[in-house]
Amino acid sequence: MRRWKDIPLWKDVSTKEWTDWKWQVRNRVMDVDTLAEVINLTDEEEAEIRDSMKYLRMAITPYYASLMDPDDAHDPVRKQAVPTSNEIRFKDYEMTDTVWETVDSPHEGLTHRYPDRVLFLLTDQCSMYCRHCCRRRIVGQTDHQRSWEEIKEGIDYIRETREVRDVLLSGGDPLMVSDEFLEKVVREIRKIKHVQIIRLGTRTPVVLPYRITPKLVKMLRKYHPIWLNTHFNHPNEITSQSKRAVETLVDAGIPVGNQSVLLKGVNDCPTIMKKLCQDLTWIRCRPYYIYQCDIAKGLEHFRTSTAKGVEIIEALRGHTSGFAVPEFIIDAPMGGGKIPVGPNYVVSMSDKKIVLRNYEGGIFSFPEVEGDRISVCPPKCKLCKDHPELESNEGVAGVLAGKKLCLIPEGTVREARRKAYQKEKKHAGRRSE
Ligand code: SF4
Incomplete structure (x- = not known):
């Protein structure tokens, strides 16, 4: 990591400016010429960046840019931030909305897939546009937050849907909105009795740690329980600033978890992942998930075999503290949801x-x-009678609990044959009456 004052572009920036998150957002690196003042680029690399920016814009906070090795195109921080022409080489099987967030969506920006929780997107803006972003179909399109009217519709849905006990605010990055706007949203959600927890999914502790201010956490702690998940992918992202950001959140009673994405050339190595997970626990951030990279358009170059994820978990489980071992997850295409995979x-x-x-x-x-x-059951326990909503009656858990005998897939040839046969039998019965 270089000191910003050693980078000619920012040599005159004061500490007050550099540590101000709004200054960082205003001064993001968004074009090739500015980037060339921060890292060394070949003519070919410059051309590649210009081409691929047409699909997902480039924006890199000065803080995150200062973590990049200026001379190494394989630097893991740089690979996450700087576009390459790989992003415009598409494969037939790639999708724009791989996990069907827009299909399981009763309202624009709101996804209700799992029984008791919803995903709620407040903005399409992020402080940095990660090159591996699987939500690239929406992020950075307008670089703006949703209007209060749109957000209110989502809140109305949550209010009317009693089974929602967990609301995940995401984006884009939900910490790109002002403290005041975020408080307005969180306050309204907190008024809903059946919402137990509010979660934030934000990469700011990693790419814009100055966003985690005492003022922000003072506001958030009024609406506890608040949880937060962030997105460290490599040990080089753990700096004194990102450590301070995580610690500020945890000290305010906000549990912080981490969701990494398995990325070829960035962290597809058991040793790198072990260092990352151990360092995360050191800064009090719980490694939660490692995602298999989605099959979103333009991400083929980042994808690894799923076997690599299994190998990483094998190298972690038992070899380090249990709470430093995340789950390896495949977020199944077409709304299949998160499926844990492992040894x-x-x-x-x-x-x-x-x-x-x-x-x-x-x-x-x-x-x-x-x-x-x-x-x-313990003789006096009445929990499932008093709270039927706690019972897991769907899916395989429902079969185990005896609520269902079996789960039969729809749309199979066998199902069509069976239906035709039953229809025929019914007609034959009518005829003989
Ligand atoms: S912060 Fe998240 S949503 Fe934003 S670009 Fe990165 S991965 Fe995508």
């Missing part, structure tokens, strides 16, 4: 024993319960 620790099982292997490769057995040790 298999169950070797075999019978009704007497389960056979497991540990991180060292040791094989161990564990006895199964028998007879009256099989779980039954």
Whole structure:
């Protein structure tokens, strides 16, 4: 990391300006000529940047730009911030809205997919436009927040939908709106009795740590419980400033988690990921997810095999603190949702024993319960009667709970055949009456 005063472009910038998040946003690096004053670019690289910016604009905060190695095109920070022509080489299977956020959307900017939580996008603006962004279909399009009227419609939906207990504010980056606007949104959501937690999904602690001000956290802590997830991808992003940002949030009672994306040439290495996860716990940020890179248009060059994610978890589980081990997740296309993938620790099982292997490769057995040790409800417990909303009756959990006998996919040939057969039988029955 270079001191900003060592970069000619910013040598006259005062500490007051540099640490002011609004100055940082106003002075983002958005064109090739300015970027060339910060890092060394070949003519070919400059041409590539100009071409790919037509699809997702470039914006790099001066702070994040100062973390880049000016002479190394493979620098992990630079790869996340500087466009390349790879972004305009599309594959047939790539999609614009890979996870169907706009399909599971009862209102513009609001996605309701999982039973008890919604995703609510406040703005399409981010302080930096990450080159691996899977929401590139919307981010940076207007560089503006949504109007209060649009946001109010989303809040009305949350108010009318009693099963929503968790609201994730995202974008773009929800911390790109002013403290006042954010407070207006959070205050309205907090008034809704059935909303238990409000979450923020923001990359500002990583790319714009000065956004985490005492004023912001003082406002947020009035509306607890507030949770926050951020997005560190490489240990080089953990600096004294990003550490201070995370610590300021945690000291205000806001739990901070991290969602990394597995990126080829950035962090597709067990050792890099181990360093990242350990350093995250050091700054009190809990490694939460590692995402397999989505199949969004223009991201092919960042994608790794899914096996790499499994290998990384293998290198973490048991080899470091349990809370430093995130889950490896594939966000399934077409709204399948987040599916955890990882090494298999169950070797075999019978009704007497389960056979497991540990991180060292040791094989161990564990006895199964028998007879009256099989779980039954405590005699006085009435929780599921008093709170039926807590029961998980959908999906595989619903089958396990005996609420459903099976789950049968729709639209199969077998289903069509069965329906035709039943229809025929019904007609034949009518005819014989
Ligand atoms: S901060 Fe998030 S939404 Fe914004 S560009 Fe980066 S990955 Fe995309």
